[in-house]
């Protein structure tokens with residue numbers, strides 16, 4: 351493992367939906383941050399030598415039996431601690447406070463009033479908007495704590511320990527609804543932990559390039575390209591590290607977006623001069639999908655066909671010892687794949703499009719310490735063009751899971767054109783970077799329409815556009831009506847066989863982002 355940064359802060363994860371967001375916010379302050387298990391022993395934490403500890407929120411109540419707790423010895427390490435929400439309740443509980451469920455639960459915006467000046471609130475006004483989400487609160491603290499701030503219903507909304515560097519915030523500084531949240535985090539990181547805030551992605555890239563060179567030596571590395579951002583950045587980084595020792599494989603499964611395969615081929619043969627092997631496999635995938643309507647069966651068959659194509663091509667590449675994958679930090683965390691990290695959370699169906707396990711290669715995962723936004727920035731630094739770096743995520747099984755019902759060449763053609771219209775119009779209106787994922791879905795429904803004097807009975811296209819921080823939850827994008835109107839008019843006018851367009855206004859949960 352390379353040493354990623356000279357100084358770091360760790361987040362102890364108590365099951366918060368925001369643990370990764372906290373880590374990202376810390377990195378935005380140019381302090382390297384990792385997520386660890388909530389109960390990692392203090393001795394191990396001391397070995398990791400973080401400059402600060404952040405205890406995340408979590409769904410439990412500290413007074414419940416079996417509630418997750420940290421090793422109490424962490425409060426004696428002399429390392430500054432910031433408890434957020436449940437994390438604050440835990441600090442207070444462990445160090446002599448009282449936490450109770452209170453009738454006035456607080457969810458949403460609240461007005462925080464500072465009652466005691468402190469370095470944690472440097473540069474903040476006396477009153478500020480904060481985001482609360484709690485049913486429990488600290489109702490009493492021991493003499494050892496100084497209350498720093500209050501809201502109308504929460505008299506102890508921020509605390510500091512008198513003799514130890516232990517702080518607590520009942521609100522969430524990591525969410526955008528706390529506008530001064532990053533100032534507060536910065537105060538903690540730089541002012542209280544003494545971090546320098548000099549962690550840079552560019553340095554990370556240089557270190558990784560060096561580490562890859564050392565590890566690979568004179569051997570060959572294979573990297574799968576999918577058209578997506580992660581694999582493109584992985585390949586670009588490897589290309590910088592080992593140039594001609596890199597071979598890339600692109601399986602064109604016929605399920606990619608319009609122009610996607612061509613764009614990747616142009617970039618990697620033109621700009622990066624990579625040894626690129628393109629496997630033309632549309633026929634094979636169409637044959638595998640013939641007559642299949644069940645979404646899970648589609649995924650399974652696509653996964654198999656992919657492994658076959660990839661393995662066959664990979665075995666043709668002589669002397670390859672390594673396989674590079676674009677695994678990101680959230681994948682590592684969620685799959686429980688980090689030594690000190692939290693246990694695996696349920697990872698759904700998103701492993702399709704992954705690479706074969708039985709190929710005898712050593713894995714290289716140069717992005718496994720990075721979040722998606724960092725990967726995008728790194729991609730730009732490595733010289734990848736905007737349209738590749740900022741491309742919306744696309745599922746491994748591709749258009750097949752957006753072609754609800756049977757996947758045929760003709761239906762895929764209709765869907766691909768409709769999707770291109772959606773993306774083109776959203777781009778033209780300046781919404782591509784504001785939305786997180788926008789696409790078309792072809793429904794297995796025909797509806798009656800009228801064109802000229804004739805009645806039609808034709809396909810329905812659903813347009814989906816969502817806004818999301820992490821793709822675990824999402825809201826539908828509130829796009830301007832005239833933009834939706836342009837999308838609808840163009841799809842109906844330009845694409846034969848479609849006479850109706852609908853806009854999907856479901857949030858996740860309960861709906862998912864994809865339709866299948």
Ligand code: XMP
Nearest residue numbers: 699700702743744745746747821862863864
């Ligand atoms: P859902 O539909 O579960 O999607 O809300 C969440 C995110 O994951 C993507 N997705 C997939 N990615 N293989 C992938 O690589 C898949 O089978 C898959 N299914 C969904 C989806 O596009 C969204 O970004």
